Amino acid sequence: MKKVRWVLYCLLFFTTAQAQYYLRGEVKNERGQWLQGARINLSSKGSFPYYSGSSGTFGISVSKITDTIRISRDGYEDLTVVIDTRKFQSLLMKMLPTTAxxxxxxxxxxxxxxxxxxxxxxxxxxxxxxxxxxxxxxxxxxxxxxxxxxxxxxxxYSNIRRFLSNxxxxxxxxxxxxxxxxxxxxxxxxxxxxxxxxxxxxxxxxxxxxxxxxxxxxxxxxxxxALDSIPPSNLVFLIDISGSMDKPNRLPLLQAAFTLLTDNLREKDTITIVTYGGGVGIALPPTSGAQKKKIRQAIDSLVASGDTPGEDAIHIAYELARRSFIKKGNNRVILATDGDFNIGQTSEAALEDMIAGYKQTGIYLTCLGVGMGNYKDSKLEALAKKGNGNFAYLDNLQEAQKTLVTEFTQTLYAVxxxxxxxxxxxxxxxxxxxxxxxxxxxxxxxxxxxxxxxxxxxxxxxxxxxxxxxxxxxxxxxxxxxxxxxxxxxxxxxxxxxxxxxxxxxxxxxxxxxxxxxxxxxxxxxxxxxxxxxxxxxxxxxxxxxxxxxxxxxxxxxxxxxxxxxxxxxxxxxxxxxxxxxx
Structure with missing residues (x-):
């Protein structure tokens, strides 16, 4: 009987010592905005990093009731605090003056x-x-x-041409x-x-x-x-394939435009394709520019349907650009859409606040607008200006060729x-x-x-x-x-x-x-x-x-x-x- 009690006591001690807790929380800035991609380190986990999700939230299994959490993100002061892992943590990061x-x-x-x-x-x-x-x-x-x-x-100019031509x-x-x-x-x-x-x-x-x-x-x-000194590019094509893009002057025009751009890619360039329409998907993982056939096949396979979760798509595109980031290279997200976001942040002010947080990442933003009737010029203009980038409107294939081929370096390479x-x-x-x-x-x-x-x-x-x-x-x-x-x-x-x-x-x-x-x-x-x-x-x-x-x-x-x-x-x-x- 004593032996049985001893075994039960050991099992109880071992279970208590290895008890698991699930730390949950959110990361925000002083404006109340959730911060995606914040790096999270716990003392109990050593140097292994975790990251906040698209809505600024995180969940981590831990073995201690008390732990020390350290959070860092570009443009913000590091935050270190002792926490109770059993309680939901609402963590506030302070902007650096250059971010504010x-x-x-x-x-x-x-x-x-x-x-x-x-x-x-x-x-x-x-x-x-x-x-x-x-x-x-x-x-x-x-x-x-x-x-x-x-x-x-x-x-x-090209938008004015569209009106006058019609x-x-x-x-x-x-x-x-x-x-x-x-x-x-x-x-x-x-x-x-x-x-x-x-x-x-x-x-x-x-x-x-x-x-x-x-x-x-x-x-x-x-x-x-000089052409021989152009740095390698890390480009993320972020393409709107929602239902509103199902017209000849929208998704098919963009597919033709990106096919033209593909012809200019080099082996040292990296291409990723993210799509959004009904959801967000990765149509092409990071791929060398030398694999032109594979890139064209991914572009040709796109079909328009669903709603427009533009906010989530932008977060994911920037995260993929960050993972493939090329030091001293040309890192850029190319957003192609009619601008008709209807899921997530949809106002110009909200989109400006969202994109401003990425400005110091070293990742540029090029916006390509298309379509008529529901074209949201104000949203694309706001994103381009706040996102350290530029903005063009493609009303026909000739304009796509001018923007992405004839003026290729002017559009995609900043000096x-x-x-x-x-x-x-x-x-x-x-x-x-x-x-x-x-x-x-x-x-x-x-x-x-x-x-x-x-x-x-x-x-x-x-x-x-x-x-x-x-x-x-x-x-x-x-x-x-x-x-x-x-x-x-x-x-x-x-x-x-x-x-x-x-x-x-x-x-x-x-x-x-x-x-x-x-x-x-x-x-x-x-x-x-x-x-x-x-x-x-x-x-x-x-x-x-x-x-x-x-x-x-x-x-x-x-x-x-x-x-x-x-x-x-x-x-x-x-x-x-x-x-x-x-x-």
Whole structure:
């Protein structure tokens, strides 16, 4: 009997010593957002890591009632705390200052302490666009310095083309003039005035829509990567295959687009394909770019169906990109969708907050929009800008080829991050100025805590920015009109660089200046008329056609196409009208 008692006692002791507990908990930040992918270490488990799931939750089997948990995540302070493993743990991580500022509202351009007026606009049923506030004239003596973000986004132009090609008026907020200008290559303009990482040249001309004013052109050109020095790529294709994509100009167009991109892949590139529609799936695990047949087969096998769990898909895509991360490589998620998220986070604000947490991972985001009728431009624009990336709209296969083949390195390889240009006008040189394009979202413009957000610049990108200027009454003896500088960071670096440029006040009649500047003025004028700007209210598309026709280069198909689009606009926007100032 004593022997039996001894055996029972030993069994009871052993069971107690090896008792298992299930530690459950969640990881959030100070904004109450669940943090996916937070690394979790327990003292009882040594160095073995665990990670929080897509909703920030975790569950771990442990053998101790008391343990020490350590949580770490990029952009957050490490958290170490002693816990009772029997209780549910709600753990709060504190953002580092560099992460916290990412959640502030961001501006495309910034001049402080200005009151904005709302624009009247119309919408297209089923589609969504950010409500924009057009930049006003600013008193130069009160606010001599202004700035704007540099980026390679071009979505607005091809979306405008879609409306005009379908003989439809263009929604006012769909017109982003800086993206219209981005669409064209202005490298035929005169040779750069100076050398550096960026080239920037300026030109001051008369204004074609206001004879008393002048136009200041700033032409910025980014460095171009040599083909033999392009780093290896880790690309995750994140493709929307939900039911809304079951139309010829959606999933089939994207399949053709990604097939074109596949032709440019190299053996050292890694490709992963994630799909979402009814659920999230991995259509292709990490695969070498040399296995083109396997990649094409995965792309061809996609079929559209189900709802749109975009939020979960984005989390999984970033996690897969993180696992295949290439140091000093090109790590990028390419999201292709009509933007019609209907599961999980669906508002622009929620999507911005979600994607901002990934900005410091070193993983870029390219958004490719497709479709019409339920196209959500505002959501894709928000994701691209917050996700350290760029944004294009594919309205046809030719546009897909331009974006992913002709401009392959420009779209997918960054040469600068957080890039913006600031310009300070010298005293008494001008009376007023306004930046054409780079309009801010209404809510960001009204928020006094908003900051100027720089953008991603791709290899060899050419950007044209235009100011309309009201000259001062007296001319100054100095040849300088303003001083400008570009601030940027090199990919993989946290330190900012600055490059200065002089802006001269040598005025030329626009009719006598280089055709590149006249064509840029025509693009800006066209955009202003489409968005019903008060600054071009006395003008019609016919006037734009006259200016564009004098500048178009017949050897450039894209410039010739603009003339055709202006002709379509003349037919759509009441061609019988004449300028109000005509006698």
């Amino acid at each position: 500022h990412l959640y502030n509202r961001k501006l495309a351009s910034l001049t402080t302490n200005l009151r904005r007026q709302k624009n009247n606009s119309f919408s297209v049923p089923g589609e969504s666009y950010s409500n924009l506030v057009e930049n006003d004239f600013i008193e130069a003596d009160k606010y001599p310095e202004t700035g704007f973000a540099l980026n390679i986004n071009k979505a607005s 003989e439809m008026m263009v929604p006012i907020d769909a017109v982003r003039i800086e993206e219209m200008l981005n669409y064209f290559d202005f490298t035929q303009a005169p040779a750069p005035q100076q050398q550096g990482y960026f080239n920037c040249r300026s030109q001051l001309t008369s204004c074609p829509w206001e004879e008393k004013n002048q136009l200041l052109f700033l032409h910025v050109t980014a460095p171009k990567l 600068a991050n957080n890039a913006f240009l600031k310009i300070g006008f010298l005293p008494n040189t001008i009376k007023q100025y306004r930046l054409i394009g780079f309009d801010n979202k209404l809510h960001a413009a009204e928020d006094s805590t908003s900051e100027l957000e720089g953008g991603e610049i791709g290899s060899g990108h050419s950007l044209m920015a235009i100011f309309e200027i009201v000259p001062g009454k007296q001319t100054t003896a100095t040849p300088l009109l303003a001083n400008a500088y570009i601030q940027y960071r090199l990919p993989g670096s946290d330190s900012s660089r600055k490059q200065n440029f002089p802006v001269l006040q040598q005025v030329q009649p626009i009719a006598a200046t280089d055709s590149a500047y006249r064509f840029a003025a025509a693009v800006a004028m066209f955009g202003s008329i489409l968005k019903k700007s008060i600054y071009t209210r006395n003008y019609l598309p016919e006037d734009v056609w006259t200016l564009a026709q004098s500048a178009v280069n017949l050897q450039h198909p894209q410039q010739v196409e603009l003339l055709a689009l202006i002709e379509k606009a003349i037919k759509i926007y009441q061609p019988g009208k004449r300028k109000k100032n005509e006698k």
